[in-house]
Amino acid sequence: MTIFSAIGIAGTGATVHRKWLDAISDNIANINTARPSSEAAYQEKRVIAEAVDYGSGTGGVRVAGTALASSAEGRMVYEPDNALADAEGYVRYPDVDLGSQMSQMIMAQRGYQANLAVVDRARETYMAALRIGGGA
Amino acid sequence: MSVMGIEAVGARPVAATLPSLASLPTGAVGPLAGGAPAGPASGEDVASAFGAALTRGIASVEAAEKKADGLAVQAATGTLTDVHDYVIAANQAKLATELTVAVRNKAVEAFSEIMRLQA
Amino acid sequence: MFGDVTSVALRVAMSGLAARQRATADNVANIATPGFLAGRVQFEDSLRDAVRSGDVGRIASSGSTTSRSLEPTREDGNNVNLDTESISGTDTVLRYQLLTQAVTDRMSLLRTAMRTS
Numbered sequence: 001m002t003i004f005s006a007i008g009i010a011g012t013g014a015t016v017h018r019k020w021l022d023a024i025s026d027n028i029a030n031i032n033t034a035r036p037s038s039e040a041a042y043q044e045k046r047v048i049a050e051a052v053d054y055g056s057g058t059g060g061v062r063v064a065g066t067a068l069a070s071s072a073e074g075r076m077v078y079e080p081d082n083a084l085a086d087a088e089g090y091v092r093y094p095d096v097d098l099g100s101q102m103s104q105m106i107m108a109q110r111g112y113q114a115n116l117a118v119v120d121r122a123r124e125t126y127m128a129a130l131r132i133g134g135g136a
Numbered sequence: 137m138s139v140m141g142i143e144a145v146g147a148r149p150v151a152a153t154l155p156s157l158a159s160l161p162t163g164a165v166g167p168l169a170g171g172a173p174a175g176p177a178s179g180e181d182v183a184s185a186f187g188a189a190l191t192r193g194i195a196s197v198e199a200a201e202k203k204a205d206g207l208a209v210q211a212a213t214g215t216l217t218d219v220h221d222y223v224i225a226a227n228q229a230k231l232a233t234e235l236t237v238a239v240r241n242k243a244v245e246a247f248s249e250i251m252r253l254q255a
Numbered sequence: 256m257f258g259d260v261t262s263v264a265l266r267v268a269m270s271g272l273a274a275r276q277r278a279t280a281d282n283v284a285n286i287a288t289p290g291f292l293a294g295r296v297q298f299e300d301s302l303r304d305a306v307r308s309g310d311v312g313r314i315a316s317s318g319s320t321t322s323r324s325l326e327p328t329r330e331d332g333n334n335v336n337l338d339t340e341s342i343s344g345t346d347t348v349l350r351y352q353l354l355t356q357a358v359t360d361r362m363s364l365l366r367t368a369m370r371t372s
Contacts, residue, residue, distance in 0.1 A: 010342075211268075212267070212268035226356075229364060
């Protein structure tokens, strides 16, 4: 652990928010990934955050795993010119909502910045402790 | 930082002037508290009481330094949980040292002054 | 004067922290290098054991070891994590300042004791 545990804990928070941002960027990148109707659609990835030793131990947060949020059926879109279209001309698109992804992205960014602000404050507190009795 | 020299050299001949030191209020001073006798006893008693007070002061300085050292080693090996513990202990050791050194220096000065008078 | 357990332990710890800072800089410089595994410096455990033994020679020779992190890698084989490195960097800097303060404090104690007026 770090010398000031607040810094280590904020570090775990920053990591989890970064992984959330990674998942969101993956979702947005694949928002128009078409697949043939015989396969499952691209499913929205979510990150499962879990508190570490809540109440008794070191504290902080970690990623317990990823979950798939949208349905496997996705949206069936009629595109007969698409190379992946089936016999009836349908292609499977992911059922990912861009608006929801954008708002999640803002939350992930703010969470990341908030954790870094904690690190800054903890560092200033530590420096103040080092200066006890100084100036003499 | 041995002050045995003060007791060994001339503490007896200068005892006549030491009663004035004994009547000074030393209660407020941490390491030397409890060193002043009730009233001006015989010169020898006062001299040895002062020597004992100074020795007590040095013992408490050593204790403070040892505590600060222990916390410094903890900081070095990464097992220190609270940084202010070390900083406060270091400051206490520094203040105790400065106080004891100041008392020692003044005592040596007073002694030299008196030796000059007698010589 | 400077060969006691505390002084030597402080010196060894400061060298270890300096090595850790170099490893962090190395990791951050190689954040996009394919196949690069993050470097990690350890010195605290061996220092703690040496201090417990009380042998100054053993403390002086307990240096730092650098190993490669075995955390999961991304597709390009690189496993350097920017948040971990920046937290580690901050932590190392703060520890180093605390140890510098400790060394300075001990020297000023000696200086105070040497004063004669």
